[in-house]
Amino acid sequence: MARIVAGVATSHIPAVGAAWDNRKTAEPYWRPVFEGFERSKEWIAKLKPDVCIVAYNDHMSAFSLEIVPTFAVGCAAEFPIADEGWGPRKVPPVKGHPELASHIVQSVILDEFDLTIVNKMEVDHGLTVPLNLVFGSPKQWPCPVIPLAVNVVQYPPPTGKRCFDLGRAIRKAVASYPDDLRVVVFGTGGMSHQISGPRAGLINEKFDKSFLDRLTKDPKGLAAMPHIEYMREAGAEGVELVMWHVMRGALDDRVKEVYRFYTVPASNTAVGHIILENDAKPARKAAPKKAKAKKPTRKAA
């Protein structure tokens, strides 16, 4: 049986991809960002997942404003790298897992959660930057990847709760797949940032750190946060954080925080990253209360 073993959340900043591609990772500005992912690379190299499911948003690369699917699952065998204006990034094409992707689509849709099936799609920095951050730059990505594109570009994006519930439905789907696969789910985007307007450059460290705390300890309460709160506290583009709830919903209620990293700035955003593993240990049961010893009763004389 397949199972989801861990979740990874990370920003997917395009400038991080550009720093990577132009060999600037050791420059003083970028070094703190890339050093923050060294432990993550070691962690995933040991874990060796069989498949990754990556919730990200397409930045008008595969789709356009003509068609904006809310949730689109890539079921192809391969996803070419999109040209985002400077030519496609020189990273390996992403190999899919059509069998598991189709199984997820069937299970989730029959579970009354409608998805868009995509059999041909290019993928952009929203997906490739997180892969670089945790896998480095191998000649081939070490495992197949199922892209899950979430609309956070045109209003209205899905709510955090809807994303969380989708994660739950994906978890159920993976658990009913017959092959023995260990799956890691990614939520990408965020953290606080605003690209344009009077509040461009907004960073809210307090909000970001609270979001990271609650992702582990209060995931359902966090997923109930309305869009306006993201806009107010994390900036217009901070709403990308709803995609992190797909990852969290796919995990158990109880998780172990393996690693966390946060740094500012990178481009004009806060970089946030967290790794969570399902905590398989059963909850500790309260020890049974000892029966009070009965006081010996004095026999009536």
Ligand SMILES: [Fe+2]
């Ligand atoms: Fe983005």
